[in-house]
Amino acid sequence: MYSRHGRIQRNPRQTPSTHVSISPGCCAPRCQRRPAQGLADIVLERPKQASHGDFASNLGMQLARELKTNPRQVAERIVRELPCLAFLSRRSRSPAPASINFTLTPAGAQRGGGSGAGRHDGFGRGAAKNGRMARRLQSRDSFPPIPPARCMSATARRAPTAPALASLLGFAGYEVTREYYVNDAGRQMDILAVSAWLRYLELFDEPIPFPPNAYQGGYVREMAEQIKQAHGDRYVHPAEAVLACVPETEDIEARLDGFILAGKDLLGEDWSYVHGHVLSEQLADCRADLEEFGVHFDVWFSERSLYDTGMVARAVEKLEKSGHIYTQDGAKWFQSTAFGDEKDRVVQRENGIYTYFASDIAYHLNKFERGFDKVIDVWGADHHGYIPRVRGALQASGADADKLDVTLVQFVSLFRDGQKVSMSTRSGEYVTLRQLRAEVGNDACRFFYMLRKCDQALDFDLDLAKSQSNDNPVYYVQYAHARICSVLAQWDGDESTLGRADLAPLQHEREFALCARLAEFPELVQAAARDYAPHALAFYLKDLAGDFHSWYNAERVLVDDVATREARLALALATRQVLRSGLALLGVSQPMSM
RNA sequence: GCGCUCGUAGCUCAAUGGAUAGAGUACUGGCCUCCGAAGCCAGGGGUUGUGGGUUCGAUCCCCGCCGAGCGCGCCA
Numbered sequence: 227m228y229s230r231h232g233r234i235q236r237n238p239r240q241t242p243s244t245h246v247s248i249s250p251g252c253c254a255p256r257c258q259r260r261p262a263q264g265l266a267d268i269v270l271e272r273p274k275q276a277s278h279g280d281f282a283s284n285l286g287m288q289l290a291r292e293l294k295t296n297p298r299q300v301a302e303r304i305v306r307e308l309p310c311l312a313f314l315s316r317r318s319r320s321p322a323p324a325s326i327n328f329t330l331t332p333a334g335a336q337r338g339g340g341s342g343a344g345r346h347d348g349f350g351r352g353a354a355k356n357g358r359m360a361r362r363l364q365s366r367d368s369f370p371p372i373p374p375a376r377c378m379s380a381t382a383r384r385a386p387t388a389p390a391l392a393s394l395l396g397f398a399g400y401e402v403t404r405e406y407y408v409n410d411a412g413r414q415m416d417i418l419a420v421s422a423w424l425r426y427l428e429l430f431d432e433p434i435p436f437p438p439n440a441y442q443g444g445y446v447r448e449m450a451e452q453i454k455q456a457h458g459d460r461y462v463h464p465a466e467a468v469l470a471c472v473p474e475t476e477d478i479e480a481r482l483d484g485f486i487l488a489g490k491d492l493l494g495e496d497w498s499y500v501h502g503h504v505l506s507e508q509l510a511d512c513r514a515d516l517e518e519f520g521v522h523f524d525v526w527f528s529e530r531s532l533y534d535t536g537m538v539a540r541a542v543e544k545l546e547k548s549g550h551i552y553t554q555d556g557a558k559w560f561q562s563t564a565f566g567d568e569k570d571r572v573v574q575r576e577n578g579i580y581t582y583f584a585s586d587i588a589y590h591l592n593k594f595e596r597g598f599d600k601v602i603d604v605w606g607a608d609h610h611g612y613i614p615r616v617r618g619a620l621q622a623s624g625a626d627a628d629k630l631d632v633t634l635v636q637f638v639s640l641f642r643d644g645q646k647v648s649m650s651t652r653s654g655e656y657v658t659l660r661q662l663r664a665e666v667g668n669d670a671c672r673f674f675y676m677l678r679k680c681d682q683a684l685d686f687d688l689d690l691a692k693s694q695s696n697d698n699p700v701y702y703v704q705y706a707h708a709r710i711c712s713v714l715a716q717w718d719g720d721e722s723t724l725g726r727a728d729l730a731p732l733q734h735e736r737e738f739a740l741c742a743r744l745a746e747f748p749e750l751v752q753a754a755a756r757d758y759a760p761h762a763l764a765f766y767l768k769d770l771a772g773d774f775h776s777w778y779n780a781e782r783v784l785v786d787d788v789a790t791r792e793a794r795l796a797l798a799l800a801t802r803q804v805l806r807s808g809l810a811l812l813g814v815s816q817p818m819s820m
Numbered sequence: 821g822c823g824c825u826c827g828u829a830g831c832u833c834a835a836u837g838g839a840u841a842g843a844g845u846a847c848u849g850g851c852c853u854c855c856g857a858a859g860c861c862a863g864g865g866g867u868u869g870u871g872g873g874u875u876c877g878a879u880c881c882c883c884g885c886c887g888a889g890c891g892c893g894c895c896a
Contacts (some may be wrong), residue, residue: 271836284838287876327840414896479895557894568823568892575894582896610824636825637889677844678833681825683889685832688847696858699844705858713855723851753836765834768843779851779860820858 232528260691263517272746279327280742286326301326330742334396349800350807353397355493384635385659386672386813387680388604389521390760393811396753403509403598406523407589410505411530412582416486418508423461423489425450432465437485439478449507453500461490461500515660519668520813532588538580541588541623542573550622568611587619594625602758607634607681633758636683643689657688666691666698673700676764676812682740700769703805704817706771706778709801711818713783717795727796731789736777740797743773747804760812766809774801 253628273282286301305326389404396402399543409415421441427434429450436442471491472484490497509526516523532538544559545551549559556576560583563570593601603633605612613632620627640647640657647657663671665688675693675700678684691698714721732741747766783794809816 271838273839274835274842278839279827282839287838409896412896488842555894559894577894579894581894606890607825608890613824634825639889682833683826687832690832698858701858702844707857709856709859716855757836761834765843772843775859776861778855779857782855784855819856 267687268381272385272699272742273327281328283326283328283421293553316676326661347803347807350751351397352752354399356403357441362665370516383638383675383680384604385516385519385521386675387633387635387760388683388814389523390672390676390763391602391604391758393813394751394760394763395755397749397807397811403525404523405525405527405593407527407529409507409529409582410509411533413483413486415501415505416489417482419497419504420486420489422449422453422504423493423500426453426461426486427463427468429454430459430462432462432468434465434468437478437482439482440485445511449504452507453503461493461496463488465813467492471767484748519659519663527589529585529589532585532592534579537588537592538585541591542580542584543589544591544623545573545619548622548624555666559624560615560619562615562618565614565621567614567618571615583619586616587623590616590620590630591623591625594620599629600629603630603632605632605634605682607636616653631677631758633680635680639685640711641685641687641689647688649775668694669704670695670698670700672813673703673764674698676761678766679759679761697759701813701820702775703767703771703809704820706774706811707802707816708804708818708820709778710774710798710805713798714795717791719795721799724796724799726793727792728789729793731787731793732797734781735779736773736780737794737797740773740777740801743770744800744804747808763808764812767805767812770801770804770808774798 270281272281273279286304289300289304392402392404402767417439418441424434424436425447428436440446463791464678468485471488472481475481487501493500513526542551545560546558550564551573552559552561556574558574559570560573561570571583572581573587574580588603605741617627617630666674670691674686732738747770750762750766754760780796781794783791783798785791785794806816
């Protein structure tokens with residue numbers, strides 16, 4: 227079963243109750259999920275509308291369900307019995323839904339946002355998770371086979387998504403390793419290598435028609451030129467010899483395989499040089515592209531290494547021992563239907579070559595062996611049909627498949643001049659991540675992607691993104707940050723003293739609203755991490771910036787009254803801190819001025 | 821045909837089974853002798869594709885239909 231976030235859940239969502247405790251000293255409620263015990267969800271939440279108070283509970287409604295009585299009466303009874311607390315000014319049962327509402331006193335509100343809260347850089351950071359579940363997390367970003375570089379902007383949506391999720395989980399208290407799975411084995415890599423070789427032969431005027439299904443991009447010619455400059459005509463073979471390996475057939479895939487065969491046969495040992503050069507060039511380019519984008523991976527895991535170390539063979543052997551492998555038509559099949567897949571899948575072809583599926587099983591088993599408590603794969607949505615077989619193989623191997631979560635990222639459709647830009651990897655007709663970054667900028671690009679729930683397909687109007695780049699929400703958030711930097715600079719005082727500022731002068735509605743928003747940050751981090759929803763953080767930052775701008779426009783910070791001035795400066799400082807933390811998690815810069 | 825993911829303001833997108841479904845953008849009208857106007861304030865905009873069901877309560881859960889994207893290979 228798939229959750230709405232595209233994440234796999236083995237069991238239908240359980241209905242955990244939420245235990246919330248509030249104490250005057252804490253800046254935000256600590257939410258803790260507990261297993262359901264007969265009662266449905268009982269929550270304490272922040273109402274969407276400020277007029278409904280600072281917190282609201284559906285306790286009355288949920289109890290009424292169990293007691294089979296009137297929710298309003300239950301709620302009224304609970305409100306009557308509630309003790310008086312110093313930080314609560316009002317407890318009420320609102321008429322419509324019979325929920326119980328709490329409103330903080332000014333002191334309570336001030337404590338929430340302005341105090342210790344946002345004035346140190348650790349605010350919002352979750353405590354290290356020491357439970358058995360999900361202590362170490364693995365965020366694996368499996369990019370499609372090739373081109374390893376020249377990330378297309380359509381698929382490259384995962385580039386900002388996976389690292390933002392990893393950062394968020396790290397900030398929430400999990401120990402995270404970010405890993406990029408490099409598909410450096412298999413036919414696609416051979417196709418790229420042979421594409422470069424054929425372009426290389428063109429440079430020596432060998433009359434070989436370039437296959438229509440080989441990689442057409444200009445970068446292939448660049449690599450050919452590099453090889454020529456480095457090694458001259460060393461890899462040149464006459465067209466007749468090359469074409470002799472290519473079958474006369476209409477099947478262009480078969481012809482392409484013929485070209486690959488020609489390369490391997492004619493070049494012999496040198497084939498591995500061409501192959502290796504193409505791979506390292508593409509990989510280096512891909513890494514540079516991602517680093518420029520502010521996207522960093524801790525581990526670059528080579529698919530080929532799984533073959534070199536025999537892990538693929540061992541993984542298949544493990545499946546054979548489990549009794550879920552059978553041979554048919556000379557190929558080895560994994561009985562994935564026994565685990566809910568639509569059909570059984572081949573792991574080793576008739577010609578003895580392992581499929582991509584086989585190496586992927588080996589990869590996941592390897593990752594489990596490395597001791598991760600949770601493995602989060604970020605895949606393109608087109609791979610969704612692939613999930614059942616991977617989970618099935620893990621189960622058959624005796625691994626705990628529940629440790630694997632798969633987040634699917636939907637595609638982006640680019641529009642230019644009102645027309646959808648056609649994207650095709652091999653044809654070379656596509657907009658790269660680089661081009662996209664150059665057009666709209668790193669920050670706008672990252673924030674734009676983060677502003678969407680990742681399992682939502684989205685349309686990206688390039689002309690709009692360019693012409694209205696100043697209207698991009700990212701500038702709205704960054705502008706709030708820059709404004710705060712500016713006012714602090716004009717104050718020209720010692721920021722470290724603001725941590726002790728008395729917040730009592732904060733008495734306006736907009737100040738309470740900003741405090742409440744700041745106080746919400748730690749909860750939001752935990753919720754967004756739990757749901758694998760980095761977009762929630764982007765929306766929060768937009769809201770926070772909005773609360774700040776409203777307040778800043780209505781109230782002057784640098785007033786003559788010292789107490790008021792310092793309280794407001796402290797609030798501004800706390801806001802800046804949360805903006806910084808949040809933007810950094812999303813990989814967006816935090817400019818002092820713009 | 822089967823499977824998966826979706827369908828929310830003109831457009832781009834939000835919304836743990838909760839209150840009058842929210843932002844941005846676009847449009848209309850206001851606000852700089854004052855810490856940055858990339859900002860603020862106010863306004864119009866909706867049968868949440870559609871028809872049923874469950875529930876005190878459904879954008880959310882279940883079923884049908886319509887529409888879109890993706891996947892259905894001894895490719896990766």
